[in-house]
Amino acid sequence: MKRIVILISGRGSNMEAIVKACAAEQWPARIAAVVSNRPEAKGLEFAAAHGIATAVVDHKQHTSREAFDAELARAIDAHAPDLVVLAGFMRILTPGFVEHYAGRMINIHPSLLPAFPGLHTHRRAIELGCKLAGATVHYVTAELDHGPIVVQAAVPVLPGDAEATLSQRVLVQEHRIYPMAVRWIVSDALDSRDGVIVHRGGEAQLVVG
Numbered sequence: 466m467k468r469i470v471i472l473i474s475g476r477g478s479n480m481e482a483i484v485k486a487c488a489a490e491q492w493p494a495r496i497a498a499v500v501s502n503r504p505e506a507k508g509l510e511f512a513a514a515h516g517i518a519t520a521v522v523d524h525k526q527h528t529s530r531e532a533f534d535a536e537l538a539r540a541i542d543a544h545a546p547d548l549v550v551l552a553g554f555m556r557i558l559t560p561g562f563v564e565h566y567a568g569r570m571i572n573i574h575p576s577l578l579p580a581f582p583g584l585h586t587h588r589r590a591i592e593l594g595c596k597l598a599g600a601t602v603h604y605v606t607a608e609l610d611h612g613p614i615v616v617q618a619a620v621p622v623l624p625g626d627a628e629a630t631l632s633q634r635v636l637v638q639e640h641r642i643y644p645m646a647v648r649w650i651v652s653d654a655l656d657s658r659d660g661v662i663v664h665r666g667g668e669a670q671l672v673v674g
């Protein structure tokens with residue numbers, strides 16, 4: 466049984482999708498804990514209601530990023546995770562923290578990386594007239610919103626789209642690809658070839674929504 470720790474900052478809809486898929490598809494894994502940097506994160510309620518251990522490490526209670534990350538790592542490591550899943554976790558992580566979880570920490574970012582790292586991805590895509598948008602699940606490296614790509618989902622940007630409509634269209638696909646990526650990892654279905662993540666069974670690492 467692989468042990469998964471999920472980090473959230475807010476709503477936690479991606480965490481919810483992963484928790485539900487883990488149970489429904491009987492993964493060889495369990496969600497050991499959900500950790501938030503915000504005490505008011507909505508997702509904590511869902512996790513607790515599903516019998517999952519929760520913890521809060523409030524970044525506002527720490528004077529430096531290093532101190533926060535050290536406390537966060539303690540909270541995570543108390544559950545001895547095989548995989549750490551960042552699901553709408555809105556903190557920039559220190560290089561030491563990233564190194565500690567190298568090869569066992571993934572993130573979902575709401576753009577087709579390497580396009581649009583950082584914030585306001587949908588607004589920027591609309592402003593630039595992009596016709597395609599999407600989301601990416603990737604391993605976390607020291608560079609923000611970078612690292613080997615596990616799976617991507619692509620959706621059209623439609624005429625008249627606003628940030629809210631595009632982000633909703635992308636979010637539907639996030640809820641498909643994030644559980645898929647976690648399932649592949651906990652069932653050892655992925656290989657790294659020259660730094661590129663490949664599904665051993667040839668499953669498509671692209672979803673077109």
Ligand code: GRF
Binds near residue numbers: 475478639
């Ligand atoms: C998602 O769009 C994710 O890609 C981004 O923040 C949002 C989190 O949503 N990083 P939720 O908390 O999973 O509902």
